Each structure stands twice: as C-alpha cells, then as structure tokens.
Amino acid sequence: MDRSFYLKDTLQIAKDLLGKYLVHESSEGRTVGRIVETEGYLGVEDPASHAYEGKRTERTEDQYRSGGHAYVYLIYGMYHCFNVVTRGEDEPESVFVRALEPIEGKELMKERRGLKEASGKKILELTDGPGKLCMAMGIDEEDSGKDLCGDELYIVWPSREEDLDIQTGKRINIDYSREAKKWPWRYYIEDNEYVSRKDR
DNA sequence: CTCACGATTAGA
C-alpha cells in the first residue's frame, strides 16, 4: 500500500483496512494476518484518543508522524497495541487494529503466544484481540514509528478481492471518554470468527 | 519523588 492510502480520512481507512493483509518480516520469520477488526481514533477532537486536545508526550510522539507509520504502545504493563497512523504529519489520528485472521506463519504465532500445542478452538485465540495479535505478530515498542511503506512491517492487498459485509459499533474499553464511548467508530467483518467481541 | 491509570487478557 503506498503512502497516499494512509493520508485519507481516518474512518474511511479504518473501513478500507478490513480484508487487507498485515505482514511482518522479522528475524524469527514471516507472519501474515488478515485485518478483520479496526477502530478509528480521531486525534484532538476525540476524547478517547491519546492526542485529545493536542496532548503530546514522548510516548505518543509517533502518532504525530505522517500517515503510514506504526504507532505501538504498551498497555496495562504487559500488552502492546498496534496502530496505523493516518493523515498528515502533526495530524495525530490513527486506526487501532483489534483483530486479525492468521494467514501465514501460524506455527511461529503459536510459539509467540505460548500455545505450541494449540489446534482447533485454540487457534482462534492466536490473534482475536489487540494484545494477542501483537504477541503473535512479534510487534512491540521497537516497531513504533516504523514506516509501513517499508519492507519489514507493511500492509498489502489480498491476491483476490472479495465483497465484505462490514459492521459498525461502539469502540471497546474507552469508558473514560465520556460521550465519545457512544461513537460508532469500530469496524469489523460480520461473522468473522476472529473478531474480538461478538456482542455489541 | 510518588502514585493513579490504562485503546487487555486469562482465569475463576
């Protein structure tokens, strides 16, 4: 995906990223996951965003880069969250990737997730949540700020395109954000079993 | 320096 893809409207990108493939070429091997659930975070006007009212700190600095960079942070002292930065430089908006469907490198994903013997139902737990997918894909704070238009961590179109049944809902776990928790900026592929929460 | 707080997850 080239730079221009990431400079558009954030909610449009949140929708457009569904069905695309996130690829990570790491020293341990290559993993690929199909994006099935996203949320838009609209920067200065969004009480749920780390950049609300222009708040800018060392931790959130990468969100101020131009569209097409990664913004990764640690949450609850133990999990990582992966975001795709959108819009131009100093427009701190992003798309939070909440779930993937494993496509390639499933053995490596199982190892990283500590589910070596996993099969059947357990395979669903590889990437069905923001912290889980970072673990499975080997994404951590080292990856924050990386250019997604590069050749290490990037996003591509699937070989064959398909029609997706896209659903919308409220974003998850942002109770601290007052009225913003009602805004329907979460997108997911209907009936996809890797979506993190099936409830509304 | 202190301390409250998470864009989560696993497990009871």
Add this chain to the structure above:
DNA sequence: CTAATCGTGAGA
C-alpha cells in the same frame, strides 16, 4: 467478575 503488571506523566 477480578488480578496481573509496569511504563508513563501529572503533580507535589
């Protein structure tokens, strides 16, 4: 439902 777990950043 709650505990786990710790870097960050606001405030003293």
